[in-house]
Amino acid sequence: MPELPEVETIKNELSPHVLGRKITDVQILSRYVVRKPEAEKFPSRILGQKITDVGRRGKYLIFCLESGEYLVIHLKMAGSLLLGHNPEEAPKYTRAVISLNSGGKIYFRDPRHFGRMWLVKNVGEALGKLGPEPLSSDFTPEVLIGLLKKRKAPIKALLLDQNIIAGIGNMYADEILHDAGIHPLRSAESLSRDEIERIYRAIKKILPAAIESGGASVRNYSRPGGEPGTAHFSFKVAHGLGGKTCPCGGEIVRIVVRNRGTYFCLKCQK
DNA sequence: CCCGGAACCTGAAGGC
DNA sequence: TGCCTTCAGGTTCCGG
Secondary structure (H helix, E strand, O other), X not given: OOOHHHHHHHHHHHHHHHOOOEXXXXXXXXXXXXXXXXXXXXXXXXXOOXXXXXXXXXXXXXXXXXXXXXXXXXXXXXXXXXXXXXXXXXXXXXXXXXXXXXXXXXXXXXXXXXXXXXXXXXOHHHHOOOOOOOOOOOOOHHHHHHHHOOOOOEHHHHHHOOOOOOOXXXXXXXXXXXXXOOOOOOEHHHOOHHHHHHHHHHHHHHHHHHHHOOOOOOOXXXXXXXXXXXXXXXXXXXHHOXXXXXXXXXXXXXXXXXXXXXXXXXXXXX
16 A cells, blocks of 8 residues: 555654664564565564664665664555554454564554565665655756656656656556646657656655655555544545546546556646 | 566455 | 455566
């Protein structure tokens, strides 16, 4: 479920509960979630470690441990991290439980078994290749123009490609293209400089606004405390949540781009 | 290297 | 109510 704004929200709301805490217990309920090292070795290597910092890169959540190693988590489509205190209260589909010396627990819940955890010395071992952070000051219109240069693929597909830009997913790609007034099937090389700059401004507007709202709670996403985010109330097109009519009066339709449901307005996205 | 499609796994929702 | 189909916020692998 989580895209950049949701992962950022999880980072923000988890931080005060985990910073400076020690990990006192780790339960792996589904060995499938552990990517590195082997599931049997994983718990002993983080047991007793203090969490010194929490970060995010793209859609990855990164816990810095005092040993200098990193606990990296990717929630993929359906994962969530929930805070709790009672060991008997592990939510359904909990795949791992991390207990802290504060008495708090982090439940890694993931119905679809897509989410993953790594314990690594360098974050690169878990992250692979990622494009720039769209909210960093290094990400300029010129950078975006360079990334899209001579690319024939539909702009929607490229916005979803983590090698090009890190953190944008299906919902926000639709919202960004709607805000910029660009049709999702336009090939990147057909876009004018002005159109790419509109996409750039939309990225810098939509993502921070969604973080302000605590992310979008479509389907079963919720924040660590269990309360929903409200970013989806601002959606104009994504996920069909904006209603059937665009604010411009045009009809919102659904097509499939790269196997992903894609919503856009027939009238204002050219 | 670039592009498109299938695969991974399982639940929820909608149609009949 | 129950069965069947479709869809789901992500990534990775494979073939052209």
